[in-house]
Amino acid sequence: MFAYVESLRMALSAIWDNKLRAVLTTLGIIIGILAVTLMGTLISGLDRSFENSMSFLGRDVLYIAKHEWFGQEEWWEIRNRPDLKVDYIEKLKNQSKYVIAAAPVAMRSVNITRKDEMAMGINLAGTTPEFAQTAFMNIESGRFYTEGEERSGARVIAIGYDVANVLFENENPIGKKVKIGNYVFRVVGVTEKQGKFLGLFSMDNRAIIPLGTYQRLFARRGWMRLDVKVDDKHIDEAKDEIIAIMRRLRGLHPEEKNDFAVNQQDAFRQQYQTMKIAIGGTGLFITVLSLVVGGVGIMNIMFVSVKERTKEIGVRKAIGATQGSIMRQFLLEALLICLFGGCIGIILALGGSFLIDKFVFPSTMPVSLAFISLILSSFVGVVAGLAPSYKAARLDPIEALRYE
């Protein structure tokens, strides 16, 4: 026991005597640990914001569109597919026992004006009131438009949180008028703040009007999506059933391919997994590379240290140090240098993750990662220290004492 405490003390003082060298030597380890911890932080942050974004796309919502998300189909094939029709909605609702709510969604980008204010590049969606259910959207103030308004083609609009902020800085927008082009709409509701989807487009930067109104004023035909919320206990069955119903609606023969696609959150998940593996793989590569380089550096400096202290080793052996105790002393020294590097790496990573958290996206460094880093750097230390320590332990005391 004393032997270990003493070895530790000796190793520490040896490092202290060569502070600068220790710091420089440990650079590779620092970079390695920094890489692994920052990468972990990044991935955990990405995970969190991904899950956050995924909550915009309900797990139990299926998105019927002309093409598959992240699909491999050629664009001309998709182009020739027939458009989706509004009346599919009623048919899906009637024929499927799993459908809870369904809304057709047509979308385009518009500018919304009010007096001198203008909100540009707003995603204008034309849809039915059931959209409130399929889109997991809450109304912050006012209300969503009604079935009646939808059917009558009323010029009412629900605006996103950011749109409301731009157009009505310190006013209550409910009941006020806004213009899209030359058409005047009455604001009936403001949707709750939702944030960005995958950090790309803001869900608060949109406006929603009745589908009938949308089609009459902006586009009778064109791109449309059907959002179908299904029983969350039977998602797979619901998907199969919906595909069957859609094929029937489209009048497809059994040998024909689907000319539509039923998308779900999983598509994003798979895409995300691929990206995560790419990031993680790159991180792992950098980490392993810098740890190997760092380890070789440690090994090198330990060989130098053994050489420099040949005489000391001789003296220690003469007064009774065993091979084991010499080995232990040098191994501990290598291990401590690496641990020290690991700690610096973690501290730098903490700073880095703070910056990421502040300026990129919310993230924290997982505690488990700090532990893994410490274990990893200890491992590198032991492996790198093995050969030099063994060399020190095996020195012939007579030769070592004679060394100048």
Next chain:
Amino acid sequence: MADLIKLSGLQRYYEVGGETVKALDGVDLIINHNEYISIMGPSGSGKSTMMNMIGCLDSPTNGTYEFEGEKVHEMDDNQLASIRNRKIGFVFQTFNLLPKLTALRNVELPLIYANIPKDERLELAEIAMEKVSLTDRMHHKPNELSGGQRQRVAIARALVTNPSIILADEPTGNLDSKSGVEIMDVFDELHREGNTIILVTHEAYIAKHAYRTIHILDGRIEKDAQNKTTKQRKIQSKKKATA
């Protein structure tokens, strides 16, 4: 009681460039407790090999070496380290103190390898420092001490484990004559207290401090003789005391 040290037919050969160098070529020697011995010989005589052998730093090619009945010639590295630690105190020509440690820490070092708890270590180290009259320099580093003081620290380090022999290799070789005399006084005193001392030297006047001188030449003991009778010594030391 077994002889302290018993060498029989001890040989140590080295292979150098395909040639066999017979550094020790059949040495028989018995050393008893509380002897004061000097080993002399010109360089290349095998004197150093002899010292390494007695100090358990080296193992014989042939022959036997018994240390208080323990068969050193059969020991492995760890056993040799242990016997060096427990039974042998080394004093080197160049002191060989660790420069980064204080005097007291240097003296404490053998006790660390003997696995003695810290409090006890410090106590024993302080006692050893007292024996060489350096209690006021305990917390100085070697480079803050004079050559004579450094050698006294080294002697304290050799003494601290209460070894069976103190093995000194040219202990005055790096000292001025005044410090050399002081150091030899320390050895004389240690011998009077009952320690066994072996000096390796090529200086006749240093060798004379010992009671018995062994001359080595070409790997063999050439001459093994008592220096003066114990009686003569006592008279001499009394004269010194009265003077």
